[in-house]
Amino acid sequence: MSVDQSPMNQLxxxxxDIWTSTxxxxxxxxxxxxxxxxxxxxxxxxxxxxxxxxxxKLVPQDPTDEPASVLLERIAEEKAxxxxxxxxxxxxxxxxxxxxxxxxxxxxxxxxxxxxNIGDTNIGLTYSPKDVGDTGTPVLRSANIQKxxxxxxxxxxxxxxxxxxAYVSRGDLLICARNGSKALVGKTAKIGDLNEPMAFGAFxxxxxxxxxxxxxxxxxxxxxxxxxxxxxxxxINQITQSNLRATLCAVPPYSEQHRIVAKVDELMTLCDxxxxxxxxxxxxxxxxxxxxxxxxxxxxxxDELMQNWARISEHFDTLFTTxxxxxxxxxxxxxxxxxxKLVPQDPTDEPAxxLLERVAIEKAQLIxxxxxxxxxxxxxxxxxxxxxELPSGWEWCRFGDLCKLxxxxxxxxxxxxxxxxxxxxxxxxxKYDRVEFDxxxxxxxxxxxxxxxxxxxxxxxxxxxxxxxxxxxxxxxEQMEEAYVSQHVALIKLIDSALIDYLHVxxxxxxxxxxxxLQSSYGAKPGLNLQNINELLVPLAPILELNRxxxxxxxxxxxxxxxxxxxxxxxxxxxYLTDAIVEQVV
Numbered sequence: 001m002s003v004d005q006s007p008m009n010q011l012x013x014x015x016x017d018i019w020t021s022t023x024x025x026x027x028x029x030x031x032x033x034x035x036x037x038x039x040x041x042x043x044x045x046x047x048x049x050x051x052x053x054x055x056x057k058l059v060p061q062d063p064t065d066e067p068a069s070v071l072l073e074r075i076a077e078e079k080a081x082x083x084x085x086x087x088x089x090x091x092x093x094x095x096x097x098x099x100x101x102x103x104x105x106x107x108x109x110x111x112x113x114x115x116x117n118i119g120d121t122n123i124g125l126t127y128s129p130k131d132v133g134d135t136g137t138p139v140l141r142s143a144n145i146q147k148x149x150x151x152x153x154x155x156x157x158x159x160x161x162x163x164x165x166a167y168v169s170r171g172d173l174l175i176c177a178r179n180g181s182k183a184l185v186g187k188t189a190k191i192g193d194l195n196e197p198m199a200f201g202a203f204x205x206x207x208x209x210x211x212x213x214x215x216x217x218x219x220x221x222x223x224x225x226x227x228x229x230x231x232x233x234x235x236i237n238q239i240t241q242s243n244l245r246a247t248l249c250a251v252p253p254y255s256e257q258h259r260i261v262a263k264v265d266e267l268m269t270l271c272d273x274x275x276x277x278x279x280x281x282x283x284x285x286x287x288x289x290x291x292x293x294x295x296x297x298x299x300x301x302x303d304e305l306m307q308n309w310a311r312i313s314e315h316f317d318t319l320f321t322t323x324x325x326x327x328x329x330x331x332x333x334x335x336x337x338x339x340x341k342l343v344p345q346d347p348t349d350e351p352a353x354x355l356l357e358r359v360a361i362e363k364a365q366l367i368x369x370x371x372x373x374x375x376x377x378x379x380x381x382x383x384x385x386x387x388x389e390l391p392s393g394w395e396w397c398r399f400g401d402l403c404k405l406x407x408x409x410x411x412x413x414x415x416x417x418x419x420x421x422x423x424x425x426x427x428x429x430x431k432y433d434r435v436e437f438d439x440x441x442x443x444x445x446x447x448x449x450x451x452x453x454x455x456x457x458x459x460x461x462x463x464x465x466x467x468x469x470x471x472x473x474x475x476x477x478e479q480m481e482e483a484y485v486s487q488h489v490a491l492i493k494l495i496d497s498a499l500i501d502y503l504h505v506x507x508x509x510x511x512x513x514x515x516x517x518l519q520s521s522y523g524a525k526p527g528l529n530l531q532n533i534n535e536l537l538v539p540l541a542p543i544l545e546l547n548r549x550x551x552x553x554x555x556x557x558x559x560x561x562x563x564x565x566x567x568x569x570x571x572x573x574x575x576y577l578t579d580a581i582v583e584q585v586v
Contacts, residue, residue: 020278022574050221056107065253068111116245119209124200125166127158138198142176145187166199177205178238185237188219214257289325293332334509340391349542352395372404400534405493409485418444423483427464430474456483461492465528471517473507502546
C-alpha cells in the first residue's frame with residue numbers, strides 16, 4: 001500500500017498493527033446470524049479521520065484562502081435573493097451563536113454556522129402500503145444507505161402522485177431521520193447520478209447546499225454524532241427538521257473544504273483496503289483452523305490422530321487466537337469424544353450392548369409398574385443413518401431408548417403468570433449448558449391444572465424446541481422447589497442418570513447430536529417435535545469409557561475457557577490502546 005507520509009498517513013502506518021488487529025466481538029445469536037465481529041481498529045480510524053477533518057487538523061491551512069465568513073455571507077445573500085424572487089419561502093430565523101454554543105476552537109479562517117443558514121432541508125414522502133408495487137416512482141429509504149454510500153439494489157416503488165419537493169437531486173445529502181435503531185439515525189450519503197427520478201421516504205430527510213461535499217463529511221463525523229446523541233426530541237429516535245437546521249457546523253474556507261474532502265476520500269480508500277485485508281486474513285485464518293481440526297476428526301486411527309495433533313500443537317499459539325477458533329477447537333473436542341477418539345479404549349470394559357440391555361430391562365419394569373407409559377416402538381437403525389464408524393464395544397441407539405419421558409410444556413400457561421409461585425422455565429432461560437434466569441417467570445397453578453407431567457427435577461435435561469436457538473440443551477444441576485417447562489421446552493428424564501453428562505456432550509456438539517437435530521428441524525422459524533428427539537441417534541460407549549470421556553472433555557473445555565479469558569483480556573487491552581491513540585491525537 002503506497003501512501004504519502006503526511007501526519008495522518010504516518011499515524012496510519014505507524015499503528016498499522018493496532019488498526020488491523022483490534023477486533024471487537026459483537027453479541028449475535030441464532031442460526032444464520034451476520035458476522036459476530038467488528039473491525040474496531042479500522043472503525044476508530046475512520047472516526048478519527050472525520051474528527052480531525054472537521055476540527056481543521058487533517059490538512060494544512062493556507063492563509064491566502066478566502067475565509068469561511070465571506071463564503072457564508074455569499075450564501076446568505078443568495079438565499080435572501082431567492083426569498084425576494086419568491087423561489088423559496090422565507091425560513092424561520094435561527095438563534096444567534098453564543099460563545100457557549102461553540103463546541104471547540106476553530107483554526108483561523110473557519111467559522112461556526114447553523115446548518116439551516118447554510119442550506120435547506122426537507123422531510124420525505126409519506127405513502128400507503130397499498131401504493132407499493134413493482135412499477136412507479138422509486139422511494140429511497142434507510143436501507144438504501146449502506147456504508148455512507150447510496151445503494152440502489154433494493155428499491156421500493158410507489159404508484160402515487162409525488163410532489164416535487166419529495167424528489168432528490170444529484171448532490172443532495174440523504175439522511176436517515178427516524179428509525180427504531182438509534183445507531184441508524186443520522187446515517188448520511190450523497191446522491192450521485194440517477195438513471196431515473198427518485199423520491200425519498202417519510203422517515204428520511206435531505207440536505208441541500210452549495211457545500212454538500214464538506215457537509216457530508218461533517219454529518220458522518222463523531223462531532224455530529226455526539227451532537228445528535230445529546231438532542232432529546234421524543235422517546236422516538238429521530239432527527240427533526242428544526243434540530244437539523246439548528247445544528248452547529250464548523251465551516252472551513254471553501255478552498256480548504258476541497259482539500260479536506262479529497263484527503264478524506266484518500267484516507268477512506270486506505271481504510272477500505274485495510275478492512276478488506278483484515279477480513280481476508282481473518283477468513284484465511286479460520287479456514288486454516290477448520291482444515292487442520294478436520295484432520296483430527298477424519299483420522300483413521302489413534303496413530304494418525306496423534307500425528308495430526310502434533311502438527312497442530314506446534315502452531316497452537318498462532319492458530320487459536322480468536323474466539324471463533326477456540327469455539328471450533330471446543331466443537332472438535334466434543335466430536336472426538338463421541339467418536340471414541342478422545343480417550344483410549346480398554347478391551348476389558350463391559351461393552352455398551354450390556355448397558356443397553358440393562359436400560360431396556362429397567363424401562364420394561366417401569367412400564368410394568370405403571371410408573372411410565374409404554375412408548376411407541378422406535379424405528380430400527382439402518383447402516384445409512386450412521387454418521388460415522390464406532391470403535392469396538394460401542395453401539396448406536398435411539399435417544400428415546402434411554403429415556404423414560406420426553407415431553408414438552410402445555411399451552412396456555414400465560415394465563416397463570418404471577419409474581420410468585422412455581423418457576424416457569426422458558427426457552428430464553430436455557431443456555432448451552434445450564435439453566436440461567438435473566439428474569440425469572442412464575443406461575444400460580446390452580447389444582448385442576450395438569451402439572452406433574454412437566455415438573456422439573458435435578459438430573460433432567462431441558463431442550464429448546466422452537467426459536468432461533470433451537471436444540472440448546474441444559475442440565476438441571478440444582479433442585480428448584482417447584483418448576484415447570486413452557487411449550488417451547490422439551491423435558492427429558494433419563495432411565496439411567498449416570499448417562500446425563502455424556503449425553504449432554506453429544507447433544508451440544510454442532511457436528512454431533514445438535515447438528516443432527518438442526519438437520520431435522522422444520523419451518524421458517526426452526527422447530528423440533530418430540531419424535532425428532534426420540535429418534536435421534538446416539539453413539540453409546542461402554543459405561544466405564546463414558547466416565548473417562550466426560551472427565552477428559554471437562555478438563556479440555558476448562559483449558560478452552562482459560563484461553564478465551566486470556567484472549568478477552570488481550571482484546572480489552574487492544575481496545576483501550578486504540579481509544580488512547582485516538583484520544584491523544586484529537
